[in-house]
Amino acid sequence: MGRSPCCEKEHTNKGAWTKEEDQRLMDYIRVHGEGCWRSLPKAAGLLRCGKSCRLRWINYLRPDLKRGNFTDEEDEVIIKLHSLLGNKWSLIAGRLPGRTDNEIKNYWNTHIKRKLISRGIDPQTHRPLNEKTAAAAAAATTISTTATIKTTTSSAAAAKVTHLEFKNTPPQSLAEISLLKSQLDFKHNNNFHSSQYSSFNPKKTETPSVEENNCTSSSMTTDEEQQQKQQKRESHQNQDVNLDLTIGLAPAKSFSPNSAESRLQQPVSSSCHLFGSVLTRPGCSCWQMDGERRELCRNCQNQNQNQSSKSNHNNNGLYYRYY
């Protein structure tokens, strides 16, 4: 028995969207906000399935989308992020305001892949093409290291990475960790499980307590554990962030990009605002959709309602939440 279809296929349009359909969708979202995609088509009077509406909005109609060609700068950012994250297009898109995952994915497949190959670089491994065999051999080995990320501020929400300290320094990964430091704006203390090529796996961190952080090491004695706990306590006072970084090829299965863990890593997107205690979801543009009318969509309203129990509060009484 298969999965039930997301919509009644017989009564839905497919293919390219018409101007009228676009307008209906925009009008509806302007009034009601994003979300409830399944019921949206009917409510908006569209003969489309919810998925299709969502895609159309996210990839084409959203007002904060950047149009036009990718700049060289964006190219390089995409290449660097891909070397860290692999095909996590949504995560990469999260670092490029105004660009969508679909757009970046297409651009990667049509332009950047070719660009890298012409440079003699394997687009999958980001290594020189003639080192492919060596890379395959290296895949068998995984090196683990523990890193401490030092931050500049006392607020974990606003924490910016200032430098990394490694217990073990895998030579090849150092550049990538450095890249990670510069490209990714860490906003909270957290455990990471990062791999050299195609995964970037933040472990679950419901509350950003360093004591609760689990800096794993492959062979740690009880004494070492005690030492490390002490170090953690000290580092907490110094507003350091302990990370567990595993350097190696991507694990067969990584965390879901849709998971809360993943969201913790996403930046506060261009359309997310922290005005007082107003917060919108990453990617949701309801708050800025209309310059005059500041209106939250239903999902963002719910999120704000839920904040009281879930969010952390800083000294100003404003809550913060990590994405």
Place this chain on the structure above:
DNA sequence: AAAACCCTCAACCGCAGCGGT
């Protein structure tokens, strides 16, 4: 001029994860 081929990218599809029950 037209056929063949190539390229781009919007849209679709299937699946996994999450929250609710």
Place this chain on the structure above:
DNA sequence: AACCGCTGCGGTTGAGGGTTT
């Protein structure tokens, strides 16, 4: 724990426009 419905992600497809022969 198991199930269900919804959402979002990544891989893939194919229409349409551009280029070459």
